[in-house]
Amino acid sequence: xxxxxxxxxxxxxxxxxxxxxxxxxxxxxxxxxxxxxxxxxxxxxxxxxxxxxxxxxxxxxxxxxxxxxxxxxxxxxxxxxxxxxxxxxxxxxxxxxxxxxxxxxxxxxxxxxxxxxxxxxxxxxxxxxxxxxxxxxxxxxxxxxxxxxxxxxxxxxxxxxxxxxxxxxxxxxxxxxxxxxxxxxxxxxxxxxxxxxxxxxxxxxxxxxxxxxxxxxxxxxxxxxxxxxxxxxxxxxxxxxxxxxxxxxxxxxxxxxxxxxxxxxxxxxxxxxxxxxxxxxxxxxxxxxxxxxxxxxxxxxxxxxxxxxxxxxxxxxxxxxxxxxxxxxxxxxxxxxxxxxxxxxxxxxxxxxxxxxxxxxxxxxxxxxxxxxxxxxxxxxxxxxxxxxxxxxxxxxxxxxxxxxxxxxxxxxxxxxxxxxxxxxxxxxxxxxxxxxxxxxxxxxxxxxxxxxxxxxxxxxxxxxxxxxxxxxxxxxxxxxxxxxxxxxxxxxxxxxxxxxxxxx
Ligand SMILES: [Cu+2]
Numbered sequence: 001x002x003x004x005x006x007x008x009x010x011x012x013x014x015x016x017x018x019x020x021x022x023x024x025x026x027x028x029x030x031x032x033x034x035x036x037x038x039x040x041x042x043x044x045x046x047x048x049x050x051x052x053x054x055x056x057x058x059x060x061x062x063x064x065x066x067x068x069x070x071x072x073x074x075x076x077x078x079x080x081x082x083x084x085x086x087x088x089x090x091x092x093x094x095x096x097x098x099x100x101x102x103x104x105x106x107x108x109x110x111x112x113x114x115x116x117x118x119x120x121x122x123x124x125x126x127x128x129x130x131x132x133x134x135x136x137x138x139x140x141x142x143x144x145x146x147x148x149x150x151x152x153x154x155x156x157x158x159x160x161x162x163x164x165x166x167x168x169x170x171x172x173x174x175x176x177x178x179x180x181x182x183x184x185x186x187x188x189x190x191x192x193x194x195x196x197x198x199x200x201x202x203x204x205x206x207x208x209x210x211x212x213x214x215x216x217x218x219x220x221x222x223x224x225x226x227x228x229x230x231x232x233x234x235x236x237x238x239x240x241x242x243x244x245x246x247x248x249x250x251x252x253x254x255x256x257x258x259x260x261x262x263x264x265x266x267x268x269x270x271x272x273x274x275x276x277x278x279x280x281x282x283x284x285x286x287x288x289x290x291x292x293x294x295x296x297x298x299x300x301x302x303x304x305x306x307x308x309x310x311x312x313x314x315x316x317x318x319x320x321x322x323x324x325x326x327x328x329x330x331x332x333x334x335x336x337x338x339x340x341x342x343x344x345x346x347x348x349x350x351x352x353x354x355x356x357x358x359x360x361x362x363x364x365x366x367x368x369x370x371x372x373x374x375x376x377x378x379x380x381x382x383x384x385x386x387x388x389x390x391x392x393x394x395x396x397x398x399x400x401x402x403x404x405x406x407x408x409x410x411x412x413x414x415x416x417x418x419x420x421x422x423x424x425x426x427x428x429x430x431x432x433x434x435x436x437x438x439x440x441x442x443x444x445x446x447x448x449x450x451x452x453x454x455x456x457x458x459x460x461x462x463x464x465x466x467x468x469x470x471x472x473x474x475x476x477x478x479x480x481x482x483x484x485x486x487x488x489x490x491x492x493x494x495x496x497x498x499x500x501x502x503x504x505x
């Protein structure tokens with residue numbers, strides 16, 4: 001955390017109250033869960049069951065029972081270092097070890113005995129505010145729990161719906177911003193319509209000190225959070241958590257329900273699935289009257305929705321926040337892969353998504369795997385042999401390929417051949433190969449006016465990338481461009497890019 005602007009006095013008081021409130025009823029004797037507080041006879045009479053908790057994108061199964069129960073929920077808080085993006089790590093604060101927190105499913109009318117356990121390795125106290133709770137702070141005041149301690153409280157799930165839960169320990173936006181949120185479903189007494197697949201997806205943004213893609217362990221940047229300028233907006237806690245072999249799946253003819261929540265801490269999502277129409281949306285996740293035939297649904301921070309649709313044709317369907325720079329530049333992009341026979345009446349079968357996204361996701365994740373492999377090989381080489389220049393260049397090119405497939409390919413095409421009359425080729429470009437300094441300058445500062453590549457003149461505009469890419473990313477992407485599709489060239493160093501970025505004339 002870099003800067004913590006002081007909150008207003010009223011807010012400060014609230015934070016203090018939340019922070020210093022002792023564990024509920026600490027004066028009522030030993031921490032023996034049974035008999036601590038006498039439960040009303042009608043609660044004691046309920047059958048007891050243990051809640052099944054699942055990690056995203058999985059959802060616990062629907063209820064078969066038709067009666068209310070006393071449901072025991074054990075949720076463990078853990079502070080863990082995990083991957084936020086390729087090469088980027090982050091210390092997440094979690095409910096259950098990953099972001100979003102475990103999915104909790106109860107039935108309308110159930111009485112929930114909630115245990116919040118804060119792992120001894122945690123550095124901070126935490127608590128939980130469940131939006132499904134009717135009671136002060138949604139449980140926050142009763143669950144303030146120091147590391148190595150456990151709190152308990154009981155509530156009745158009065159309203160059916162899909163609810164967000166989150167940490168409410170000061171500074172609250174930081175606890176949420178580090179990943180402390182999840183969903184609790186209070187299934188209506190009459191149940192929900194059966195579907196073939198239920199999935200759990202949650203959006204949240206991360207305010208890292210480094211820019212998008214900057215490698216290494218990143219920490220929370222309070223100034224960026226206050227300005228609501230997150231470098232990352234992601235689904236299920238990481239860039240790529242739902243792409244490639246981690247995509248959601250379904251078969252043609254099946255029905256899918258997605259429980260979609262937004263942890264925030266700040267941004268509202270415009271949730272959309274490219275190539276699908278939501279047959280039903282339960283607006284704001286009230287789970288009573290659905291809207292029908294919806295394209296995009298607005299999900300507030302600290303809110304949720306449930307969407308249902310039947311998949312009619314095979315292909316890859318892309319989940320996005322339709323505030324699209326979040327999807328294409330900050331990570332809020334997932335996939336649903338549908339397999340099965342084509343239906344040429346509904347859809348002719350031409351896969352448009354494959355060109356504008358498939359390349360990024362499939363090639364990109366392949367390339368990330370290859371990068372990890374090369375990192376391992378470099379470590380090996382260093383042990384036995386100092387001649388590692390070749391491998392370093394190869395690794396830079398693999399990283400650069402990921403940048404290329406996320407950005408440049410849209411114009412210069414995945415094969416580097418460009419589009420006649422619109423975008424010049426990079427593959428075999430005499431213009432490119434003649435001058436590396438000039439190429440670095442073009443990527444940083446852009447280019448407009450006539451340019452002749454391999455005898456053909458184009459007069460168009462290439463947008464500058466200096467605000468979008470880091471020096472490392474530019475060095476990597478050009479190393480890739482200079483060594484892909486038959487091109488031959490040296491690795492481009494970060495210091496050369498930096499020098500040109502900083503030149504003043
Ligand atoms: Cu917390």
